[in-house]
Structures are given as C-alpha cells and as structure tokens.
Amino acid sequence: MSIKTSTIATETVPFVKMQDTDYEVRADHAMCVNKSELDKPVTSNIKYGLLGILFGIVFVKAEIISWFRIQEMFRLESFHMYGVIGSAVIVGMISVFLIKRYNARSMEGEKIQLDDKKFNKGQIYGGLIFGLGWGITGACPGPLFAQIGTGATVIIVTLLSAIAGTWVYGRFREKLPH
C-alpha cells in the first residue's frame, strides 16, 4: 500500500484529449471521483454500501423520492423539498469549510482533496435537459435506485433508459457544444 504523489495537471489538458491518464478521464465530467490513491481490496467498499443504505432510508422516509413531492416543489405548493435541499447544502457547506480549515485527513490517512469545477456550457444545456427529465420522472439518479428498492420494479426501465441516455451522451459528446 503506497501513497503516490499527485502530479496531475487538470487545468491545462484540452477538452477532447482527456484520455491521457486514467484519473483525468474518470474526473472528466464526473462529480463523484475517487480521489484516494490508495489501493484497497474490493471488500473495503462495503462501508460505502452501508452509508448508501442509511442514505436510501432517509430518501424514502422523507419522501424525497416521491413523484408527488417533486411536483409540489415545481408547482410551489410545498416547502418540503426546498427545506431538504437548502438545509443539506448548509450542513454540507459548514462541513466542507471545517474540513478545509483544519486540513482534515480521511480515516485512511490521506489529505482530503476537493477539486474546483470548471465552467462549460454543458452545465446550462445539460442542466436544462436534466431538469426537464426530473419534472417528468420526479426522480434524479439517486432516487431511481431507492424507488426500485421500494418495490416499484418498473423503475428498472427508467434506470436502464437513464443509463442509455448517459451512453448516448458519451457517444456524441465531441459533437455537442460545451
């Protein structure tokens, strides 16, 4: 188990030539990236599964995965979803501030790294497209998984379709405006 020093220049690489190193490809257009440089066995991921279980329970119990709640949010009929997202962001902001302020390390001993996001027009076009889909399905990707867990097996179709959408984006990515 060794910690490699990170010498990745994410800023200077042109947009389409991002397949040079694996980290850059993984980081490219992905919000969740494993910044850890440690080699860990697959079983070490069970803790993320457990965290996912807790997260999924909150999703269902607070009805965040409900199509009705999302409709109420976009019809301005309920404060619920604004309260959930707003308070989540505030708690997240305070946490990130403290992690940076105290140069916190992860339980595995690594310094915690947070990348800056670079702006591209995809955040506008893609954001609007996702918003349209969110309004129809009443679900972002996380809730899709939780909805299937609640026994709504038909949502497997929606999930497969979302995977297909992701694939089509990847296929035509270089032709799309960014």
Added chain:
Amino acid sequence: MLEILQKPWPWYVAGPLIGLTVPALLLIGNKSFGISSSLRHVCAACLPANIPFFKYDWKKEIWNLFFVAGILLGGFIATYLLGNPEQIVVAETLKTDLAQYGVTNYESILPIDLFSWPALLTLRGFIMMVFGGFLVGFGTRYAGGCTSGHAIMGLSNLQWPSLVATCCFMAGGFIMVNLILPFILSL
C-alpha cells in the same frame, strides 16, 4: 420509537442527514459525493464500445456502485421495515389537478396510475418512464452532475458552475411541470 420512525420524516431531519453524507464520504475515504456518475460507470463496465468517455478504469470507482446498491437496499428497508401505513399526504391543489388526468391512487410513494408495468404499455407511461429516464441520464452527464453532485456537493464546495447547473435544473423542472407535463398527462 418505531411509530416515530414510520411517520414521514420532516425536512429539518432529512436535509441535515443528507448534508452529512458530504463529510461522511470525504472522511471515510476521500470520496466526493455524487450519484449520477454511477450510470457512467455502468456504461464503462458493460458497454464501453471503444468510446473515449467510457475508457477508464471503472473499478477504481466501484465504491460508487456499492453506494447506489446501498441506496436501493435502503429503499427496501425503509418500505418493508419502517413503512408508513398511511396514504401519502399531497397538496389539495395538486390532487385536484391530477384527478383530471385520472391519477387518484395515493397508496404508494409513486403514483401507481402513472408508474407501473401496465402504464408502461400506454403512450403516456412510455413517455414518462422511458423518455423521462433518457433525459435524466443524458442531461446529468452533459451537465457533469446531478442534484447530489452539483446542488449538494458542488454548492457545499462553493463552486459557481454548480450554482449555474442547479439553477438550470430548477428552470428545466419548472418548465416541464408547469408548461409541458399537462400535455403529456392528458395523453
């Protein structure tokens, strides 16, 4: 105790718990919160088709797949062990509007009239589940993140591109629900 857990949880309990996922993932293993990337990892694992966007070592991101598998299992536990026996409480104005489109079943967290296997075979259901899902997958990847990656993780880290993305998510949702969805629901 079980009774309290069975009732729907208020936003001021759920929101902070979701916010705490951000430091939890960072502190456990230096991972940034984000869910839509899991869809990309599935593409990379199952059908990379020599597309550069999917040519990376997805196994390094397998934690993300464990996380979403956990979400699915959490949904199961919350429904079958901590399930709310009551019907879902929905705003009266929404109920009135939905009744016009034949949506009257409030037994489940999802409207069974719209999201079910029989509904999938109707034009309305097909558009909502198949086309809607496609927009979610295409849009989140085009935007580089979803509600978790941009709205929660990105805003927590004070990233202005994430604020732009979040505003666009909301704009798209407002347009769909108020201007377009009534036509889809009346199909």
